[in-house]
Amino acid sequence: MDSNGPEADVSGTGAGGRAKQGSLLSQYFPILEWGRTYNGTVLTNDLVAAVIVTIMLIPQSLAYALLAGLPPVVGLYASILPLVAYALFGTSRTLAVGPVAVVSLMTASAAGAVAAQDTALYLEAAITLAALSGIMLAVLGFLRMGFLANLLSHPVISGFITASGILIATSQLKHILGMTAGGDTWPEMLGGLASALGTVNPWTLAVGVPATLFLFWVRKGLKPSLIRLGLKPRAADIAAKVGPVVAVALTILMAIAFDLGDRGVNLVGAIPRGLPPFALPSTDLDLIGRLWVPALLISIIGFVESVSVAQTLAAKRRQRIAPNQELIGLGASNIASAFSGGYPVTGGFARSVVNFDAGAETPAAGAYTAVGIALASLFLTPLLFHLPVATLAATIIVAVLSLVDLDTPGQLWRYSKTDFAAHMVTIAVTLLAGVELGVISGVAVGLLLYLWRASRPHAAIVGRVPESEHFRNVDRHKVFTVPHVLSIRIDESLTYLNARWLEEYVLEEVADRSEVRHVILMCSAVNEIDASGLESLEAINHRLADAGIGLHLSEVKGPVMDRLNRTRFVEELNGKVFLSQNRAFRELAANGGPPEAPTADMARGMI
């Protein structure tokens, strides 16, 4: 079935009804929508996708738990119940939830700030982060506050992900080199690596370097080879994604054959067999007080990453996701993760694409994947005893280096200097001061630059295009004006962010022109006037009245005028409200000013 056809959702699975069209119950439980049309074909497709994603997810879960500083089995736990929870509450048909690189790094940073690795408190902190993050996501979803994710602009997100990729890859180098080194920031990590160079373990190196090279080749070279061998591109793609499993198997065999454990190579060792335990997040208010900020950042970063993936995939099949319900879905996943001994999870890019390409049609595929991982943690973990940690580190390095995007800075520099600034600040602060400050400063810089621009909106002095009823910027067009009438076109809504600017702008332009007797504000582009904007208009009106100048409005939109009519502004206005700028100009230019004399006045009107 070609799922890319434009009618796929309309005529195919057919359950893509907009949440708001269904009942309230099916809005909060999307499974009630897609579950109604579930049948044998869909089941088969979902099962096939689940098997492929399971195979891919096993080494990934172990590796990301390692990155988060947690025992490998925690990665498996985080890949079981959270998937079931998302299948119940999520709105994306193909999103695959579980541990992901960036969130694992943020977990390591937050848990590392309150406890040492390999302690019970560290694990408790990770579980508590998942719980806090789950609760926050769900609350934001119920309050319909998904818009808060907008605070992360694209340049900030891409800067953060690039820097995280560099941090993650650097943090894993020690496992490839077989040495012990720490550090939360990039300079610390590099310093740690440099000072521990004498302790490199050659046997670890002999596993880690080939594994890394093999995985790079799998990612870059295998797919073309497979296609040359006659495989279809999509199948080749999926085969390449399963490459890490081959690396895992080969290095386990190496470790057994050469007895690497006794030669100082760090192995995964005994992983407890069995289903996830029932766990409880901490209720220690002091710990919660120290973890809520990182938990909020993890929630927002995780949500943004997940929703971007979900939207990309949904659009390919003309399906929809409901962002606020996605918050609830991810919240449920993280709460499920917390109560089953896991750590924060979100929708991952690579695995979701594999899930999609493998033909998953409903969130049920995620639930089947959960069963697969559960079976693996019941029966497969003894096989992983001899898995070198270096192999996991290699899978992480190869995966995250694709996150590092070196083209964006140049593109941003050419397109927008302010966006470039936000991007570079995010990268620099993330590398030098860690992930949390990185996100916060990215948001802060983005918001500052936005507020700066919003406080200086577009406006223009306009004049009439000769022999027409159109009014254009006097700086760009040859237009007709008269000295005693000043027409100002405001190109933005009047809000509190630019209300002060409006006062300054109008009063400065008037102070510059001693002949002015009438000011016309042309409001054709004003979609809204908030209370601060109204107060500024009132202030302008009073100040102009004090100086003996009339204030007039023209082309006010209907809804805006309706609201103005509810205030005393219009009756106190020292002037009139005109339907059209042309009528306003004609009446006021004739009133008390010199007669129309285009040639002379045009020159005077050109500023």
Next chain:
Amino acid sequence: MDSNGPEADVSGTGAGGRAKQGSLLSQYFPILEWGRTYNGTVLTNDLVAAVIVTIMLIPQSLAYALLAGLPPVVGLYASILPLVAYALFGTSRTLAVGPVAVVSLMTASAAGAVAAQDTALYLEAAITLAALSGIMLAVLGFLRMGFLANLLSHPVISGFITASGILIATSQLKHILGMTAGGDTWPEMLGGLASALGTVNPWTLAVGVPATLFLFWVRKGLKPSLIRLGLKPRAADIAAKVGPVVAVALTILMAIAFDLGDRGVNLVGAIPRGLPPFALPSTDLDLIGRLWVPALLISIIGFVESVSVAQTLAAKRRQRIAPNQELIGLGASNIASAFSGGYPVTGGFARSVVNFDAGAETPAAGAYTAVGIALASLFLTPLLFHLPVATLAATIIVAVLSLVDLDTPGQLWRYSKTDFAAHMVTIAVTLLAGVELGVISGVAVGLLLYLWRASRPHAAIVGRVPESEHFRNVDRHKVFTVPHVLSIRIDESLTYLNARWLEEYVLEEVADRSEVRHVILMCSAVNEIDASGLESLEAINHRLADAGIGLHLSEVKGPVMDRLNRTRFVEELNGKVFLSQNRAFRELAANGGPPEAPTADMARGMI
């Protein structure tokens, strides 16, 4: 001289040149502008204004120092050098700087959080607040970040000032009643008053209540009486403002006559004679760490209050102020205050209006006022020994109750529910949790509501008005559309705050219409597309292309198109950029769709 005439600045004092027109030096030292035309007439006017303001400022300075929890003399110190500094660096001709009610309250709250009143540390904290606030203001000014004051919307400021007025008036009741009671929040203050009711001092009451009533009458009833007696309105106004001096004189005489000091009435007592001492702010990093947030809030509140007053007065004479230079002027004032044993100051409303009405023409009037206050602190302080504190409390209560504005909530409720919400949250949090959290939560709520609105901008599906080239909203007008072409008019700039919305909106509208083959985005109101907006357009393009749908743009503004042309977006566009919406619609409607059949299609196009 009638300074309200529209030509006042242009032909009169004539020194109102825009800062940017002068040299860099005169931008930072406005005195170089107005000083050039200083002459005898101006001197006389300034001196008269200075005498009147000095008389008004003496009791006010003592009273506000009391409100700030500081010795009365600190109020005098804060009214000398800060005025000289502002005269050098400020851009308003008539702003009168010094201690003001709201900033005094904030100082009491901040200093009270680190030390007990009447301790050396409390005074040091107040001085340090002035220094920190001065440095912050100056830095914001040099960085030209005055726009940050925009974060305080009018509803938030007026809510904060109303709540502060209530807090201040309540805090002074204990002085009128002659008892000891504390509390930082309103419930605490009321509780303190209630539990201390048994300790009311009848002699204090006998001074405080008549003083309060007298001052209320001076404020409300004296001016009309004086006008009936033949005084000019402006003179009557000034006379009424000097009323507190009369109350001070009368109650001093009462205190001496009835020996009130021995009857338990709290008197001001010995005020050290002499000029302000040289003081040093604290360099204790721990203290600075605890004071910088309140100092920042004091800076911003003080700046907003001061700039509003300065703008109102400047506009009356068609003069201008330069907000960023105002930051530097207020910064210099506060630094001067810190080094002369004062506390945070800003431009005050009442005294600036008196200064203006009394005829001040240049900032030199402020410097002369400083001389007046210096003389007072050299020679007048012994006279104030017997001044009852209750009199000062009465002047404060009468002054701040005019800050309480009970009309605004109703007006806001009718005009804008979101602004009403921001206003009420600010009032409630300020009363219940104190001034600092009040300001912070007001800013936060305002910003949240703004971001929420900014994330859901205006857009409309449009169709062609029959027999015209105009396109209008299909929901409001009878327009012509064809099922395979979807025209969307975007009514705002595309920024990171609404980029996600754009993706969702366009893809949802397309998902709703299975016949659509072409989407036209009509960009006539798009003034800017930031990097996030561009990335969303790229994402929409790719997703629509995946679904076999073309994406076209129309009526893109020149500067926006110039920037788009610097990217690969236009060449990757799965469609065309049209100069006009009409041309786009004509070409795409004809291409592959049914022929134009207005009647039938119009019905289908109406959604």
